[in-house]
Amino acid sequence: MAGQIPEQDRRVRLLLESARFNEAAELFDQVTATATNAVGEEWDRSTVLAHRALNAWRLGRIPAALELAAEGWTELDNEQPTGVAAAQTIGMLGSLLDTIGHRSSALDLMTRSVEVARDAGDPDTLAQCLQRKAHALLFRATARSDEVDPEEQFAAARELYEEALPLVRADLIRRSVLAGGARALAGAGETEKAECRAQRALRLSQEAADWLSGSLAMWVLGLIRREQGRPEDARTFLSRALDCAEKIQDMLLLARFAQDLSMVCEELDDLVGEAAALRRSLSASRTTVRFLQEGLGQALEQRRAAVQAQQIATAAQAAVLRDPLTNLTNRLGLERRAPGLLEQTAAQGRVPWLVLIDVDWFKEINDEAGHSAGDVVLQELAHLLRRECRTDDLICRWAGDEFVVLLVDASEDSKEAGPIVAERIRAAVDDHDWRLVLGSTEQLPTTSIGVAAGPAELDHLFAAADVALYRAKQAGRNRIEVDRQPPGPPWPAPNR
Incomplete structure (x- = not known):
């Protein structure tokens, strides 16, 4: 993917993963200053626009994220999308839909991205598309929902991570695959292998200041320690994972980690810790709802303004074809x-x-x-x-x-x-x-x-x-x- 995304756009993502939001926002504004679709001819527009949509979402720019995603989507060949760029674009759009909560359509897109990536024959692209779909399945497995079978989801995610790992060349994706794969292994009962992989992911993430992959790795280690009957160590790892999720302002991860931490605190009769974890979980959920409401409200207002402008333009066009005295066609x-x-x-x-x-x-x-x-x-x-x-x-x-x-x-x-x-x-x-x-x-x-x-x-x-x-x-x-x-x-x- 590195060769398909301009350096400045990739830099925005790295800054976000490192919790450097002010720098990320400033750089994002620079790369989109001329126009949201200002993409050089040497880059595939659909891929760059979808990547910018994900960055915009992480920055809380929901109307911009939706506009960029829609524009990137329309750039694709709707009948038979092929090639590396199409695979990346479809996969990133799927990730965005998954973040929004439109999970069924998101998984369909991610599955399609994997198929296109296989046909494209680029190992790194296939690894990224596999990683996105595996992440989606992983969090379905941990959602504690009656609608899915956790064992099936963990098994499917584990298979995708295992396929992706030997294909990865980019360090950022490798850390994510290692951390996510460790959670899938733990869910499948392969605790020893899961711990080894999580420790490796944590070490690489700390070296790169990658708080996102690091938080996932510590989450996995916390759950493993809980299964091993070491609740104090579990509380320590989950607390650190929660702090990292808070640092990068990922409310979905924060809510997930806080719920797991509250259960460990309950086992330890740590009522103060349990209450604090539940408050953080509730706060994250409320923040997510408010975030979506405000962003969608902005999107709705922009849509209303666009409709109003279209109505004015249509009325003006109709007036050109109408006699002002009699209101008949001219x-x-x-x-x-x-x-x-x-x-x-x-x-x-x-x-x-x-x-x-x-x-x-x-x-x-x-x-x-x-x-x-x-x-x-x-x-x-x-x-x-x-x-x-x-x-x-x-x-x-x-x-x-x-x-x-x-x-x-x-x-x-x-x-x-x-x-x-x-x-x-x-x-x-x-x-x-x-x-x-x-x-x-x-x-x-x-x-x-x-x-x-x-x-x-x-x-x-x-x-x-x-x-x-x-x-x-x-x-x-x-x-x-x-x-x-x-x-x-x-x-x-x-x-x-």
């Missing part, structure tokens, strides 16, 4: 939506119709009643169009006093739909009481309408409807004219 909106609607109409075997509407005498109405009254006329006309058209019909203010209705609803016979809807619109406008809008104005609005059916192309339909509209105007207004009219009666309307 010309741009029609041009964008029409091709898909026309294609859908034709695919369903229906005749596409376009209805082109022009307000008669609109200039005279503006001159006589004023432009404000003219705007109200257009708004009233938009209301009438919505009332007379069907739910799925696309209604558009084309320009000025011209409107377009594109018929896509199949609730009426599509071979007659255009003329029927057009006549309904014309009659509604002609019968409308305009006195509330225009008062006693002599000139009241009517409509001339051109209707066209034909090829499922907007330009052709519009051109044909425009020709029909011109005929309606020339024939005296307040009427409809149909281009390529299907068989049936003409649709003239009496002049006002």
